[in-house]
Amino acid sequence: MSDITRVALDAMGGDNAPGEIIRGAVEAVKQRSDIKVLLTGQEALLKKTLSEYTYPREQIEIVNASEVIETADPxxxxxxxxxxxxxxxxxxxxxxxxxxxxVSAGSSGAILVGGQVLVGRIKGVERPPLAPLIPTAKGVSLLIDCGANVDARPSHLVQFAKMGSIYMENIIGKKNPTVGIVNIGAEEEKGNALVKETFPLLKECKDINFVGSVEARDIPAGAVDVVVCEAFVGNVILKLYEGVGGTLISKVKQGMMGSLRSKIGALLVKPALKSTLKDFDASEYGGAPLLGLNGLVVKTHGSSKAKEVCTSIIQCVTFKEQQINEKIKAVLQVQEEKKEN
Amino acid sequence: MSDITRVALDAMGGDNAPGEIIRGAVEAVKQRSDIKVLLTGQEALLKKTLSEYTYPREQIEIVNASEVIETADPxxxxxxxxxxxxxxxxxxxxxxxxxxxxVSAGSSGAILVGGQVLVGRIKGVERPPLAPLIPTAKGVSLLIDCGANVDARPSHLVQFAKMGSIYMENIIGKKNPTVGIVNIGAEEEKGNALVKETFPLLKECKDINFVGSVEARDIPAGAVDVVVCEAFVGNVILKLYEGVGGTLISKVKQGMMGSLRSKIGALLVKPALKSTLKDFDASEYGGAPLLGLNGLVVKTHGSSKAKEVCTSIIQCVTFKEQQINEKIKAVLQVQEEKKEN
Known part of the structure; x- marks a missing residue:
């Protein structure tokens, strides 16, 4: 295996393309000599933008691509x-x-479809989950699945739990990560049909640290490291996290502008508040991996700036070094062998 | 119809029973002469607690009940x-x-079951939804359903939309309330099987103001007045609202205690911040009605204090005055007639 991690970077995707995407690539190769970025996009435009930077030339290569997939494209x-x-x-x-x-900040739908159709699934993976990190009071948790394939089956959720555990342990460095399934109560008999069927299967898994149900209320407190759910629920959780956070923060700001007294107070608390709220900003944690594919596919926020792009590129190195896909294959192999016996 | 609204109040349910429950009853009858409260619970205990207050005696009556259903009871x-x-x-x-x-602050499960088994459904109502108000940037929205019956069918969701619209218009006073279905994207073709089947049915409804899908991100901003979803998703939304809000607020407080400068600022912004955050506290908005029953059933928070109990009791008057159940019957009748033609 080569010591260089080669990252194909979609230079045309996202609200701030190509400017912030290219800046992120430049930052990444300046920080790490073991990365090579292959920038895909309109060559002339990318060449011109790149010419504004000083960086190790051999670490960024442009691969021409004349078209752009828009968010509105089916x-x-x-x-x-x-x-x-x-x-x-x-x-x-x-x-x-x-x-x-x-790595791409472009159309989520196209990335999810392309990941499955072009990059392809690892043998044995039934459905590749999109697994973003979400901020919690304790640090971060992995929310798996937030993808586009809804109406999952119990066996999908079991694979999500396994793949998520491998990611949290090896990429985030959380030893023996706890796994919970999103439910509407703590008791085993609660839940919808999917959760009730999945629960005993997760309990049987020897290779994960399953701790039972997790209620949505306890997710932000960091109750479990790997939050397992089907994509519709995951999507609701991810988006509501952003929504409640955003509304609450703007209410707090508004509230502080209400009187002269509180305006002065606001000036004093601003720096402390800013760093606190930064901890709760999902964009600080890089992109979300689409797990279970023959190669790593990372979706970053559509609004990604250089920092998130750079973090996401560097994450790819850890992913390769830690041989995540080899570990996923090993775990699924055990599962397959069990089925055969 | 009598001009007095008679409210049966579970004096033994909730974390603060019977003290705060009884205090809430006393406050309600002091505020309104058109209410009679029937307090159910252990007579001797209730008598003793009530004797501490001065209030119009004829407006509170004790109905003895020797047993208590605990939250842990199936x-x-x-x-x-x-x-x-x-x-x-x-x-x-x-x-x-x-x-x-x-009205009760007791076991949610028992209230949901008892509502269906004892009070009974209005003819034509397939499933009674639990519909709490949730705070938004614009005021409040109705989240329907958050009950215990998961795995709903499209026809249930259509009824939720209709009953929720009637409640928002007549109890909250929101004229022609907008209705949205919780979805993972704005387009009609997105969603899980349930949402895809329900969407066209909602579009056909003449008696509601259906505006399409609502993404979880836009709920806290107040994107729609009536947020329709099945109970599992509703439960996740409700609990995550509390969870993200609570964690974020404690982070903000922690952050403000970080330096002397921000501590002084914190003192100055505290009053303004407190009133802002109060707006975002679900317990300010009274209990959640279980709609579609022969009579009104209201579930208040387990942690309810006198204020929420009092608000919930007074809401019952509006519910009766506005003849909500008669309006629900009328709308469902139209639906039945359509089916027959």
């Missing part, structure tokens, strides 16, 4: 038709072994 | 076996027409 169609788009070209680099990982 | 069993419990006795008062409404 994902399946876009992946099929826009063969020379920055996303398809970058994913094909991973597929062909020319890159180890793919 | 709901179905508890309703069946504890026939002389404060919850069962109070619900029977509603069932027998001796009370118009029932």
């Amino acid at each position: 994902p399946v169609m876009a992946i099929r038709r826009k063969k020379d788009s920055s996303i398809v070209v970058a994913m094909n680099l991973v597929k062909n072994g020319e890159a180890d990982a793919f | 709901p179905v069993m508890a309703i069946r076996r504890k026939k002389d419990s404060s919850i069962v006795v109070a619900m029977n008062l509603v069932k027998n027409g001796e009370a118009d409404a029932f």
